[in-house]
Amino acid sequence: MTIPVLEIKQVSKKFGHYQALTDIDLTINRGDIFGLIGENGAGKTTLMRLITQLSPLQQGQITLLGETGSHYQQALSRIGAIIESPAFFKKLTVAENLKIFAIQHGLSGSQLIDQTLAFVGLAEKANTRAGRLSLGQKQRLGLGLAILPQPDFLILDEPINGLDPAGIIEFRQLLKRLNQERQTTILISSHILTELYQVSTRFGFIHHGHLIQQLTKAALDEANQSGVLITTPMVASAARILDQAAYTALQVIDDQHLLVQATAADPAKINQILVSGGVAVTAINQRTGSLEQYYTALLRKEGGK
Amino acid sequence: MINQIRADFYRQRHTWGSYLTVLLTIIFSATITAQRSVGGIMINGTDLLQRLENSKWTVLSGLQSATLSSSVLLYGYLGIFVIVIGYEFSQSTYKNTLISRISRLQFVLAKFLTLFLDLLGLVGIFYITAFLTGRIVGRAWGEPLPTLLGHLAIMILTVAFFINVIFGIGLLLLVVTHSTVIAAVTIAVWPLLVSLIGMTTQWSWLKYFDFMGTAQQITTQSLATIKFAPIIGTSLGLIVVIIVGSTIAIRHQEL
Numbered sequence: 001m002t003i004p005v006l007e008i009k010q011v012s013k014k015f016g017h018y019q020a021l022t023d024i025d026l027t028i029n030r031g032d033i034f035g036l037i038g039e040n041g042a043g044k045t046t047l048m049r050l051i052t053q054l055s056p057l058q059q060g061q062i063t064l065l066g067e068t069g070s071h072y073q074q075a076l077s078r079i080g081a082i083i084e085s086p087a088f089f090k091k092l093t094v095a096e097n098l099k100i101f102a103i104q105h106g107l108s109g110s111q112l113i114d115q116t117l118a119f120v121g122l123a124e125k126a127n128t129r130a131g132r133l134s135l136g137q138k139q140r141l142g143l144g145l146a147i148l149p150q151p152d153f154l155i156l157d158e159p160i161n162g163l164d165p166a167g168i169i170e171f172r173q174l175l176k177r178l179n180q181e182r183q184t185t186i187l188i189s190s191h192i193l194t195e196l197y198q199v200s201t202r203f204g205f206i207h208h209g210h211l212i213q214q215l216t217k218a219a220l221d222e223a224n225q226s227g228v229l230i231t232t233p234m235v236a237s238a239a240r241i242l243d244q245a246a247y248t249a250l251q252v253i254d255d256q257h258l259l260v261q262a263t264a265a266d267p268a269k270i271n272q273i274l275v276s277g278g279v280a281v282t283a284i285n286q287r288t289g290s291l292e293q294y295y296t297a298l299l300r301k302e303g304g305k
Numbered sequence: 306m307i308n309q310i311r312a313d314f315y316r317q318r319h320t321w322g323s324y325l326t327v328l329l330t331i332i333f334s335a336t337i338t339a340q341r342s343v344g345g346i347m348i349n350g351t352d353l354l355q356r357l358e359n360s361k362w363t364v365l366s367g368l369q370s371a372t373l374s375s376s377v378l379l380y381g382y383l384g385i386f387v388i389v390i391g392y393e394f395s396q397s398t399y400k401n402t403l404i405s406r407i408s409r410l411q412f413v414l415a416k417f418l419t420l421f422l423d424l425l426g427l428v429g430i431f432y433i434t435a436f437l438t439g440r441i442v443g444r445a446w447g448e449p450l451p452t453l454l455g456h457l458a459i460m461i462l463t464v465a466f467f468i469n470v471i472f473g474i475g476l477l478l479l480v481v482t483h484s485t486v487i488a489a490v491t492i493a494v495w496p497l498l499v500s501l502i503g504m505t506t507q508w509s510w511l512k513y514f515d516f517m518g519t520a521q522q523i524t525t526q527s528l529a530t531i532k533f534a535p536i537i538g539t540s541l542g543l544i545v546v547i548i549v550g551s552t553i554a555i556r557h558q559e560l
Contacts, residue, residue: 015559052404054560077406087397089316096319103312104405145401 003030004063005153005185006051011060013046013209020046021209024060028187028202030152033179035200036189037295043209044189045084048157051187052081065152077105080151082159086142090131094122094141097130098148105149112148119177120144121170136167143171147178154178156188160195168195175199197291205295207302221263224294225251228260228267230274231283241277242270256282263288309407309415310422313389317423322384329381330427334434337374338367339442363447364439368460371435372524375464376496376517378431379471383489385423386472390416391485400560413480413551417544420472424465432461460524467516470540471495473547480551513539 006028013021021043028034038044049055051062053076061068067075088097098113117123120140125133130141139159146154156175160168172195178184190196196203203220205213221227227249232238235258239250242260247270249261260270267284274281317323337343341362357370393399393416402412436457446453471492479488496517503511512518519536 049559052400054400054403056557056559073406073408076404079404081400081404083400085397087400089392089396089398092316092319096316100312100316101401101405103315104308104402104407106308106406149405 004028005030005032005065006187007061007063008047008051009061009063011047011050011057011062013043013050013055013058019209021050024206024211026204026211026214028153028185030185031179031183032202033175033186033188033200035196035203036187036206037193037196037203037291038189038206039299042206044206045157047206048081048083048155048187048189051155052076052079052083054083077149078151079153079155080146080149081155081157082139082142082146083155083157086138086145088130088138088141088145091129093127093129094133094144095126097141098144101145101148107149116144116148119147120174135162136164139163139167139171143174147184150182151184154184154186156186158190159188160190160192168192172199193291193295203291205298207299212302213298217263220291220294222249222261224290225253225259226261226263226288227286228262228265228270229253229283229285229287230258230260230270230281231256231285232258232274232279232281234279237277238274238279238281241274241279245273259287306407306411306415306418308405309402309412310419313415313419314422317385317388320388322388326382326384326427327430330378330431331434333374333377333381334371334431335438337370338435338438341370343370343373362439363445364436365447365453365456367435367439367444368432368453368457369524371432372460372464372521375428375431375468375520378428378464379468379496379517380493382424382427382468382472383492385427386420386475386492387485387489389419389423390476390479391488394479394483395485403560409555410548410552413476413548413555416476417469417473417548420476421465421469424469424472425461428465428468429461432457432464456524463523464520467520467540470516470543473544477547477551477554481554514543516540 004027006026008024008026011021011024012019024047036044036047046055050057051064053072062072064072064075065078089100092100095113095117098116102108102113114123117126120143122137122140122144125137130138133141139162143156143159146156160171163171175186175188176199179186188196188199200217202214202216204211215223230238233256235252235255238258239252242250242258247260247262247265251259251261253259267286271281271284343357357366357373360366393402399412403409407415448456474495475488475492478491479485482488496515499511499515500518502508503515513535
């Protein structure tokens with residue numbers, strides 16, 4: 001059963017004469033990692049600021065964790081967020097910053113702080129002044145502050161900006177762990193589309209203040225013809241054997257190529273099934289869809305309208 | 306709101322500026338009391354100042370002298386204003402705060418109350434140091450001890466309250482402009498500005514906004530000679546305007 005964590009209905013926002021968002025409709029369900037994609041100034045941060053009430057809502061309705069109106073504040077206490085850049089007291093240590101946040105949320109015990117420090121990989125920096133951290137460590141502290149109250153919903157605005165490649169990989173793993181171990185629903189925006197593709201389960205494309213498309217990762221992969229590409233002179237037999245082996249998302253491309261539309265499918269296992277079934281496999285390749293290509297094509301299409 | 310106040314006190318306990326302020330308060334109070342020197346920012350000298358200069362000092366004289374010097378505290382405690390509320394805006398940590406369970410009104414009230422509790426503590430240290438210093442250097446009480454202690458309590462409460470009203474004006478300006486500089490400069494120039502405008506324009510109603518002057522009057526004159534209602538009424542009205550105004554401003558801002 002899908003449980004909506006965030007429901008946005010007909011939300012619009014204007015800054016003076018500038019229309020920042022227009023009639024946004026969006027639902028994020030429990031367990032989603034929703035990747036929000038758009039160019040600079042598209043309205044991603046504005047949308048996140050509206051959700052967190054850092055920007056006053058002018059038009060439309062936002063329901064957060066089932067709460068709206070006067071109860072919205074209570075729902076806010078169940079979310080964590082990094083909007084624009086992580087904010088903390090630079091002259092205090094990492095642990096002191098977390099302690100302040102814990103007190104604000106009525107949380108006690110140093111165990112929670114220790115757990116959070118370990119989770120974001122800052123245990124060794126607990127007594128370092130926050131202002132002396134590297135950019136990547138600051139992002140980790142921001143994430144630590146956001147996850148300290150063990151939120152049900154996490155909002156991350158460009159959280160991997162400035163991270164080195166190793167930091168990006170670790171950050172990705174952190175997000176996946178949060179989603180899988182703590183069932184945290186995540187709304188994330190980033191310009192690094194390859195990363196967004198790796199972590200997200202759903203995508204929303206925002207362009208000039210309009211949410212132009214939403215789709216699941218499976219739908220994106222299908223549109224991009226992603227999956228395992230098999231080259232064989234026996235396409236019909238291969239399709240029959242794989243269908244019997246419960247690989248139902250199959251696409252015959254031509255008389256030499258067959259695509260298994262599942263990015264999680266194991267090429268070695270598929271190869272074994274086919275060879276066992278007497279099918280000669282010439283080549284087998286993992287074909288990954290490019291979110292960047294899809295986004296570029298989508299923008300081109302929008303531009304042509 | 307209580308959690309926010311607790312968080313602010315935790316933060317102050319881990320900020321060396323807080324300890325420096327306490328230390329400077331003790332040194333300043335002990336020095337002016339022991340040395341019989343009355344320092345302060347006054348547009349006109351008072352009768353009390355002359356009386357103090359020409360009389361033998363008692364512990365009460367020391368407390369009265371401390372009151373005349375209390376205008377200096379406004380500048381000395383600007384650092385506390387910056388620590389409690391200025392940092393929130395200069396380092397954008399209010400974003401974290403406002404995404405917690407706290408409402409805008411509770412946030413403003415928490416900051417105002419934290420400042421008041423800070424001032425109560427610091428002004429208390431200032432007067433108690435003057436009280437103890439007077440006694441240590443061998444001065445007489447100057448009036449019966451229970452009465453003196455009553456005066457001491459009134460002095461602490463009054464000076465802390467009126468400094469907090471001026472800090473409140475700074476709080477409102479900070480929330481509206483997000484500029485610590487504008488807020489701090491306004492706090493610093495307020496007593497001088499009100500006095501100078503009052504002298505230039507002869508607007509008698511301005512006396513209700515001369516908070517430091519009022520604090521000095523209340524703590525150095527006979528209480529019976531002062532019309533409390535308009536003074537306290539203006540200050541309380543201004544506090545309501547500060548809290549409501551700050552809340553409305555912060556609700557409608559792009560944070």
